[in-house]
Amino acid sequence: MNDRLHGHYLSRSSAADLCAHYEAGATLFSSPGHTLLASGKRSILAPQSGAALAGAAASLLRTARRDGEALPVMIGAVPFLADAPAHLFIPEHVMMATGPASLPAANPQAPPPRARFPRTIESIPPQDRYQRAVARAVERIRTGQLDKVVLSRSLTLETEIDVAGLLARLGARNAHGYTFAIDLAPDADGRRTLIGASPELLLSRHGARVRCHPLAGSIPRSFDAHEDQRRAQDLLQSEKDLHEHALVADMVADSLRPYCHSVAVPAVPSLIATPTMWHLGSEVTAQLNEPGMSSLALAMALHPTPAVCGHPAALARSFINEVEGFDRGFFAGLVGWMDANGDGEWAVTLRCAEVGAHSATLYAGAGIVAGSDPELEFLETSGKLRTMLRAMGLEAVLEEAA
Ligand SMILES: C=C(O[C@H]1C=CC=C(C(=O)O)[C@@H]1O)C(=O)O
Numbered sequence: 001m002n003d004r005l006h007g008h009y010l011s012r013s014s015a016a017d018l019c020a021h022y023e024a025g026a027t028l029f030s031s032p033g034h035t036l037l038a039s040g041k042r043s044i045l046a047p048q049s050g051a052a053l054a055g056a057a058a059s060l061l062r063t064a065r066r067d068g069e070a071l072p073v074m075i076g077a078v079p080f081l082a083d084a085p086a087h088l089f090i091p092e093h094v095m096m097a098t099g100p101a102s103l104p105a106a107n108p109q110a111p112p113p114r115a116r117f118p119r120t121i122e123s124i125p126p127q128d129r130y131q132r133a134v135a136r137a138v139e140r141i142r143t144g145q146l147d148k149v150v151l152s153r154s155l156t157l158e159t160e161i162d163v164a165g166l167l168a169r170l171g172a173r174n175a176h177g178y179t180f181a182i183d184l185a186p187d188a189d190g191r192r193t194l195i196g197a198s199p200e201l202l203l204s205r206h207g208a209r210v211r212c213h214p215l216a217g218s219i220p221r222s223f224d225a226h227e228d229q230r231r232a233q234d235l236l237q238s239e240k241d242l243h244e245h246a247l248v249a250d251m252v253a254d255s256l257r258p259y260c261h262s263v264a265v266p267a268v269p270s271l272i273a274t275p276t277m278w279h280l281g282s283e284v285t286a287q288l289n290e291p292g293m294s295s296l297a298l299a300m301a302l303h304p305t306p307a308v309c310g311h312p313a314a315l316a317r318s319f320i321n322e323v324e325g326f327d328r329g330f331f332a333g334l335v336g337w338m339d340a341n342g343d344g345e346w347a348v349t350l351r352c353a354e355v356g357a358h359s360a361t362l363y364a365g366a367g368i369v370a371g372s373d374p375e376l377e378f379l380e381t382s383g384k385l386r387t388m389l390r391a392m393g394l395e396a397v398l399e400e401a402a
Helices: 015-021 050-066 127-142 163-173 225-237 239-256 295-302 313-323 374-392 397-401
Strands: 027-030 034-039 073-078 087-090 093-098 121-124 148-158 178-187 190-198 201-206 209-213 215-220 260-264 270-273 277-281 284-288 334-339 344-348 352-355 359-368
Touching: 015 027, 015 034, 015 093, 015 163, 027 073, 027 334, 034 073, 050 073, 050 087, 050 295, 050 334, 073 178, 087 178, 121 397, 127 148, 127 313, 127 359, 127 374, 148 313, 148 374, 148 397, 163 178, 163 190, 163 374, 178 334, 178 344, 190 334, 190 374, 201 295, 209 239, 215 225, 215 239, 215 359, 215 374, 225 239, 225 270, 225 277, 239 260, 239 277, 239 284, 239 295, 277 374, 295 334, 295 344, 359 374, 374 397
Parallel strands: none
Antiparallel strands: 027 034, 027 178, 034 093, 073 087, 073 334, 121 148, 148 359, 178 190, 190 352, 201 209, 201 344, 209 284, 215 277, 260 284, 270 277, 334 344, 352 359
16 A cells, blocks of 8 residues: 555554444455555445446546545455446545454454354255255366366355454454455345455555465365364375366466566465465466556456356356356455555455345355365365354354255
């Protein structure tokens, strides 16, 4: 972020202060580098197709600047599907601090909150249908019709969620990731919040410096330290996971090349740990050719990567549409912010839920390649759902949902 932003527009709070001041209706985005707390909506971007989104966002930021806003920032979420409406806005007030929004007072080892068990749990698709869809995907991949597809599932819980408490716990447990709570347009039932803790940076741009950190290839963690290490080492050597990962890292690098030079991809991926999962990750760096290409424009050029859709993308998207059985909405899209210079950070919208007044819908997916095992892929999605369920104090929901 532009250093001038520290000067006037944004106050000098600590990231922990900002997280502590979050209340339902505000918007917070936190990365390892920056935390932004926004309130009010000065202007909301009108619905746009994916191709027109970045241009319209830049133009709204220019208008805000012309109207006297010294350093406007746009924040919000873009859905998985290019033709579904994004929710991006310029807030009335933004406070920004350096560093992630982990609350020192919130101990990651502390017992989870005592939550009331949901009145109903709806799993779409249920386990048997999810596993059949994986088996069908594997067959298509083996016959050469697809290389990879990401199949996901959703879990809708009828329950009331304390969004501020949930955000504080997510921030405390995922300080290395991207924690967010985006106030969405309310529906007939009231306020809706997109909340989560994603481990995956789609793209950041600061001046000419561009960074992406694609993840793909995963295994759930174990409470047993020895077993946990064994799983991590297996993942690093798994041919299936290395192939699944390479499809994403190569595609990210190829998508940057028309706009960037010095695109660097590590020769081998490294291990990335979240409290519930091990992942393979590659930090891709590049230098931007055209200063006019904003972080959102670049992010949209990458989206959807094979970490959330598949390869080839159009075929994977139509297979997802055929078999998943629910609307992904903002899940597997992007979430983040951008300033009027085009600098910004966009994370992949993962390990998240859309929370309404009386229900929450959680999402998780897994990348399917030729070597995928349907039951292991289902267990992988359960591991990913644990990020949200553990912070909600509702891990027991997984047994019920299976
Ligand atoms: C689709 C998800 O994860 C993606 C990101 C990291 C690893 C993934 C995997 O190994 O399948 C997925 O591609 C999710 O968390 O719901």
